[in-house]
Structures are given as C-alpha cells and as structure tokens.
Amino acid sequence: MLRAAGVGAGDEVIVPAFGNPEVADAVVQAGATPVFADIDPDTYCLDPAHVADRVTARTSAVIAVHRFGHRADLARLHDLGSRHGLLVLEQGESEKPYDELAQRRAHATYLNGKLNGVRTPAGHEGHTYQQYVVRVPGNGRPDRDAFARTLRSKGVECRVPVKTPVHRLPAFRRDAELPETERAADETLALPVDGAMTRKQLHRLVSACNALGGLLEPAF
Template sequence: MLQAAGVGAGDEVIVPAFGNPEVADAVVRAGAAPVFADIDADTYCIDPAHVADRLSARTAAVVAVHRFGHRADVEGLLYLGSRHGLLVLEQGESEKPYDETGQRRLHAAYLSGRLSGVRTPAGYDGHTYQQYVVRVPGNGRPDRDAFARVLRGKGVECSVPVKTPVHRLPAFRRDVALPETERAADETLALPVDGTMTRRQLQRVVSACNALGGLLQPAF
C-alpha cells in the first residue's frame, strides 16, 4: 500500500513502536524511514497527539494499527492527515467469528467485574477482545514477569503481548522518548479469554490473579 501510494526514498512514515516489527519492516521495504510515535495508554494504539509532535517536512504517511481488539483513533489521524497532506493507512487484526467475539465479550465482562489484582482493560464500545490485556501492579517488568510465572504454575495460561518495543530492537533502535510504550511493554499481560473457556476456568483466573495482586505494591 505504501509503494502503491508513491511512498519511498526520502519519505518518513510514522508508526507505533508498541507491537511487532512488520509495519516498520514494510516502511523500510518501501524505501522510506520509520518514525516511532507513542501510544494511548488505554487502547495501546498510536496516539494522534504524539503523531503531531513527530511530524516533519519529510512525513508522507502514518500507519494506525488496531491492537488487542481496540480500534485506533483513525478519525484523529485523518484530521491530521487532512491538515498536513498525509496518507493514513490502517492495519487491522484477524477477525474472529461473530459468535466467538460475543463470547469473548461475555468472558471479558466476567473477568473485569471480578479481578482486583490487576488493572483491567478499558471496555470501550466496539472492543472485540482479540486479547484480554491487563496491567500488573508493582514495579514494572520484574513484578509482571514474576506474576506471570506464578499464574502459569497455577495452570493459568498467560503471555506477554509485546516483549520489546520496536524502537528497542537492534534493527530499528532509536533514541526517542516513548514513555507509554515503554510502560506498556513492562506492565502488560494477556490473560486467557477464549470463547471455549468454562466458568470454572474463568474463576480460576480470577482467584489466581486476586491472590497475587495485593502482594505487588508500586515503588515510591
């Protein structure tokens, strides 16, 4: 899409650093340079306000990536695009069947109503819960990783959704301040919310998380 739009050598494309490197790779393959912007703390999608701060005379496009079932603020990006003559592209997620999405929403509502040991996702309208991503309280990555190990030891499958932001990978390393991206990479954990889960399995997730949450206190 970038190449078809004429984006290439000498151009910059603003992309999120929170996620996989495929988008930045695509920018490089088009001959342009990726510029990393920070994310919104609730949706984990690229923040139009920070995109505005990253604009330069070379900026040709911005890529919005929908994350975990949250939709990026495409309207805000389109407004920027219309003001500055930028191409706005979207990268979606694999769509779940309608029935599975509905079941995931029910399971997410159950978890969000009962979890007290973690910060639950913002439940915006339209959230499809491709992943149920929480924030683990405490002191960032060490506590999050310890939390995950204990959950797995109790039979609760969980995963770190983004282990290293793209701007920290050797191929794309940039000296840029992206505090929300860094914080999300250190604190987030994806809990199971598959549509086939039983109520007993959901209760096990709640019990395991709530038993641990009070043990992790933020540093002052």
C-alpha cells in the same frame, strides 16, 4: 500500499513502536524511514496528539495499527492527515466469528467485575477483546514477570504481548521518548479469554490472580 502511493526514499512514515516489527519493516522495504510515535495508554494504539508532534516536512504517511481488539482513533488521524497532506493507512486484526466475539465480550465482562490486583482493560465501545490485556503496574518488568510466572505455576495460560518495543530492537534502535510505550511493555499481560472457556476455568483464573493479593516482589 506504501509503494503504490509513491512512498519511498527520503520519506518518513509514522508508526507505533508497541507491537511487532513487521510494520516498521514494511516502511524500510519501501525505502522510507520509520518514525515511532507513542500510544494511547488505554487502547495501545497510536496517540494522535503524539503523532502530530512527530510530523515533519518529510512525513508522507501514518500507519495506524488496531491492537488487542481496540480501534485506533482513525477520525483524528485522518483529520491530521488532511491538514498535513499525509496518507493514513491502517492494519487490522483477524476478525473472529460473531459468536466467538460475543462470548469473549461476555467473558471479559465477568473478568472485569471479578479481578483485583491488576488493572483490567478499558471497555471502549466496539472493543472485540481479540486479547484480554491487563496491567500489572509496579516498578518495572520483574513485577509483571513474577506475576506471570506464578499464574503459570497455577496452570493459567498467560503471555507478555509485547516483550520489546520496536524502537529498542537492534534493527530499529532509536533514541525516542515513548513513555507510554515503555510502560505498556513493562506492565501488560494477556490473560486467556477464549470463547470456549467454561465458567469454572474463568473462576480458576480469577482465583489465581486474586490470590496473589497484588504485586509480587521480584526474586533476587
């Protein structure tokens, strides 16, 4: 799509650093330069205000990525694109069947009301809970990782959704100030919310999380 739109050498394309490197890699494959912008802390999608700050005379496009079932703020991004003559592209997530989405939302509602010691997802309208991502805020990566290790030891499947932001990977290393991206990479944890989960499994998940009583101290 970038090549078809004439994006290439000498152009800059604004992309999120919170996620996998495939979007930035696509920009490089088109011959352009990826420029990383920060995310909205609630949706984990591009923050239009920070995107605006990253626009230069070389900027030709913005790629918005919908994340974890949250939708990027396309209205504001398209408005920005109109004002600066930028192409606005989007990368979506694989859609799940309606019944699966309805069950995920029901499970998420249950977890939102029961979990403590973590910050539950912002329930924006239209959130599909492709992943149920909580925050384990603290003093950095060891706190979240210790929390995750303890959950796994109790039989709860969980994973870190973004281990390393793209701007910190060797192939794309940039000296960029992206505080919300960095914070999200250090604090986020994806908990199971599959539609096939039973109420007993959800209760066990809640019990395992709440039994920790908040953050664990990192082991030295």
